[in-house]
Amino acid sequence: MNHHEFFRKANKIFGWSSLALLLALAYATWQDQARPWLPFQKEALARKAIEKIEVKQILLGNGKVDRCTTCHADHQALEGKHRTISLATFEKLGCTLCHGGEGRATSERAHEGMVPLSGKLGYVGSVKCLRCHAERNRAHVDEWAWKYRAFEYIKNRPDREKCFPCHTTGYDEATKSYVEEGAQCEACHGPGAVYYDLMVHGKELSETGNVEQQTEGGEMLTRARVIARSACMDQNVCVTCHIVTRHAMMSPQEIKAMRRQVRIGRLLK
Secondary structure, three states: EEEEHHHHHHHHHHHHHHHHHHHHHHHHHHHHOOOOOOOHHHHHHHHHHHHOOOOOEEEOOOOEOHHHHHOOOOHHHHHOOOOOOOOOOOHHOOHHHHOOOOOOOOHHHHHHOOOOOOOOOOOOHHHHHHHHHHHHHHHHHHHHHHHHHHHHHHHOOOHHHHHHHHHOOOOEEOEEEOEOOOOHHHHHOOOOOOHHHHHHHHHHHHOOHHHHHHHHHHHHHHHHHHHHHHHHHOHHHHHHOOOOOHHHOOOHHHHHHHHHHHHHHHHHH
């Protein structure tokens, strides 16, 4: 084979190889543009392009500012970790009113002085609640205290586990366990560990002779009251249990007998 024949064949091979490479690149480009997630990516990038990046802050009064939602912007995730926020939304109150911390900071310093919370909110039990509220809120306690007696009726039922979510306090579906028998204080007001700590330490500080400690104590008491209001004044807390279908497994006669027994328990209280 002379060199002219060699170069002719080499050029032919090179040409076909180049064409095959171009076709492969074109196919790869087409495949990349046809990925199923691409429309969602484009939509997200378009939203990001018009999104205004800024420090988000909430004015709480008395010179207090909360900028937590600048970073903690996923409200849906936050809502899943809180009992109820309908009366104490993050957009209105932020986070520091309940959790403490440095509301003006936009760095890790924002977490300084926060109320430590990890895992599920803790229950303290009605005994601790009644240390103060038995006298301060006597009418309220008397009105609701007798209702826990319904537990005496259902605790020996063969299907009692169906009743426990509403007729116990702090019921855990996973372990089938509860903190207290009957619907005690925290069944409606929510886990009271944070509220209890804020009230106890807040009162201690506010009763000292130190102005700074008194101010800090007053702020803790304010946070405690906000927590209490946001937990117990939402009708969603009530309708979790107070719906007709909750007693679907009981006959009308059983329900009537249970109510009679509870009323008798109230009279004997």
